[in-house]
Amino acid sequence: MFDEVFLPHMAEAYRLAQWLTGNAYDAEDVVQDAALRAFRGIKTFGAVNARAWSMTIVRNTAYSWLMKNRPKVVTFTDDLSEDERKELEQEGPLRARIETPEEIALFKADAEDIQQALVQLPAQLREIIVLREINQMSYRDIAEIINIPVGTVMSRLSRGRQLLIDLLETRK
Amino acid sequence: MTEPDELELNAYCDGELSPIATIEFERRLVADKLLRARYVRLLSLRRAIRAIPQSEIPQGLQGRVNSRLDRDRAGQVGRTRQPRWSFRALAAAAVLGAVISSSVMLVINRYDLREEVANQVVAGHIRSLLATQPFDVVSSDRYTVKPWFKSRLAASPRVPDCARMGFILVGGRLDVVGHSPVATIVYKHEAHTISLTALPLRETFADQTIAGYNTRSWSDAEFVYVAVSDLPEADLATFEHAFSEGSLERELPHEHPGL
Numbered sequence: 529m530f531d532e533v534f535l536p537h538m539a540e541a542y543r544l545a546q547w548l549t550g551n552a553y554d555a556e557d558v559v560q561d562a563a564l565r566a567f568r569g570i571k572t573f574g575a576v577n578a579r580a581w582s583m584t585i586v587r588n589t590a591y592s593w594l595m596k597n598r599p600k601v602v603t604f605t606d607d608l609s610e611d612e613r614k615e616l617e618q619e620g621p622l623r624a625r626i627e628t629p630e631e632i633a634l635f636k637a638d639a640e641d642i643q644q645a646l647v648q649l650p651a652q653l654r655e656i657i658v659l660r661e662i663n664q665m666s667y668r669d670i671a672e673i674i675n676i677p678v679g680t681v682m683s684r685l686s687r688g689r690q691l692l693i694d695l696l697e698t699r700k
Numbered sequence: 701m702t703e704p705d706e707l708e709l710n711a712y713c714d715g716e717l718s719p720i721a722t723i724e725f726e727r728r729l730v731a732d733k734l735l736r737a738r739y740v741r742l743l744s745l746r747r748a749i750r751a752i753p754q755s756e757i758p759q760g761l762q763g764r765v766n767s768r769l770d771r772d773r774a775g776q777v778g779r780t781r782q783p784r785w786s787f788r789a790l791a792a793a794a795v796l797g798a799v800i801s802s803s804v805m806l807v808i809n810r811y812d813l814r815e816e817v818a819n820q821v822v823a824g825h826i827r828s829l830l831a832t833q834p835f836d837v838v839s840s841d842r843y844t845v846k847p848w849f850k851s852r853l854a855a856s857p858r859v860p861d862c863a864r865m866g867f868i869l870v871g872g873r874l875d876v877v878g879h880s881p882v883a884t885i886v887y888k889h890e891a892h893t894i895s896l897t898a899l900p901l902r903e904t905f906a907d908q909t910i911a912g913y914n915t916r917s918w919s920d921a922e923f924v925y926v927a928v929s930d931l932p933e934a935d936l937a938t939f940e941h942a943f944s945e946g947s948l949e950r951e952l953p954h955e956h957p958g959l
Contacts, residue, residue: 539757556761563765564772639752661749667716686710693745
C-alpha cells in the first residue's frame with residue numbers, strides 16, 4: 529500500500545521540500561521524515577488522492593522540521609496579524625495604479641533572477657507558486673494540501689504572481 | 701483591472717475556469733488590449749518559473765528512506781512486546797493521531813470524498829448505461845439481489861422493495877469507488893434507470909448535477925447512499941422516501957416462498 533501511495537511521489541516530494549526548506553540537505557531530511565510519517569499513517573489514507581495526500585504530509589513535515597531546526601527562518605500565516613494577512617492576500621497599494629498595455633513590458637528574466645525573486649516572497653505566497661507552477665497541482669489539490677479555501681488559493685496565487693512580477697521589474 | 705478580473709485571468713491561465721467561462725473570457729481577451737497584455741505577462745512569468753532547473757532526487761535518498769522504514773518496522777515489532785501502557789507509545793499515538801488524522805483526513809474528507817467519490821459513482825452509472833445491461837445480477841427479487849451482494853462484499857446494504865411507489869427493482873452490480881468494490885442497486889422508474897450506490901462512509905454528499913445526471917444522497921446507520929439518475933430532483937426525493945420506508949420493513953427471508 530505504502531509503496532503505491534507515497535513512493536511514486538518521492539521525486540516531487542523532494543522538489544517541494546527543497547523549495548520549502550531552501551536547500552538540498554534539509555530537503556533530504558524532510559523527505560525521510562515525511563516518508564516515515566506517511567508509512568506510519570498509511571492507514572489514514574482514504575484511497576482517493578495519493579498525490580495530494582503525500583504532498584500534504586511533505587508540506588506539514590517540512591514546516592514542523594523547520595520550526596524545530598530553523599526556527600528563525602519561517603513565518604507562518606497563523607503568526608501574522610489580521611492586517612498583515614489581509615495585506616498578503618489582497619491588493620497592495622502598488623496595484624491601484626492604472627497601467628496601459630504599453631507599460632506592461634514583457635520582462636526577460638533568467639533562471640537565477642526568478643529563483644531569487646521566489647526566495648524573496650513571503651513563505652505563504654512562495655509555497656502556492658511552487659505547488660502551482662513547479663508541482664503543477666490543481667487549485668483543489670493545493671487547497672487540500674494547505675488546508676485553506678480555494679478562494680484563498682486564488683487570491684494568494686494572484687498576489688504572489690503580481691509580487692514576483694513587481695520584483696522582477698524593479699530589478700531592471 | 702478589478703480584483704475579480706485579476707482572479708479570473710489567473711484562473712484562465714491555470715485552466716481552472718469552467719468551459720463556458722473560458723469561452724466568455726477568451727472573447728474578452730480578443731476585445732481587451734490591456735487584459736491581453738496582462739495575460740501575456742502572466743504566461744511569460746510562468747515560462748520563466750518553469751524554466752528554473754529542478755534538481756533530481758539525490759542518489760541514495762531512496763535507499764536511505766527504505767532503510768529507515770526497515771528500522772521502523774523492526775522497531776514496531778519490538779515495541780509491541782513492551783508493556784501496554786508505555787508512555788512513548790501513547791505519546792507517539794497521540795502525536796501521530798493528531799497530526800495525521802486531523803490535518804490529513806479532515807481535508808481529504810472535505811474535498812476529495814465529496815468531489816471524487818461523487819464523480820466515480822456517477823461514472824459507474826454512466827458506464828452501466830453503456831453496457832448491454834446496467835447490472836451484474838438481474839432480478840426483481842430482493843431475496844436474490846441481497847445474497848448476491850452478501851457473497852461478494854464485507855458489508856451489503858438492504859435491498860428494499862419499492863414497487864408500490866413505482867420504483868421497480870431490476871438488479872444489482874458492483875462498482876469500484878476509490879479502490880474498493882461497493883454495492884449498487886438498480887431500480888427502474890418508468891423508462892428511467894436509477895443507480896443507488898451504498899458507500900461505507902459517514903457524511904452525505906451535497907445533492908448536485910454531474911455530467912447531466914442528478915444525484916441525491918442520504919444516509920442511515922450503515923451507509924451513505926447516493927442515487928444517480930436522469931430523473932428530476934423531485935422524483936429522486938420520492939425515491940429516497942420510498943427506499944427509506946422500504947428499508948424499515950424487516951427483512952424476513954423465511955417469508956420468501958422460495959426459501
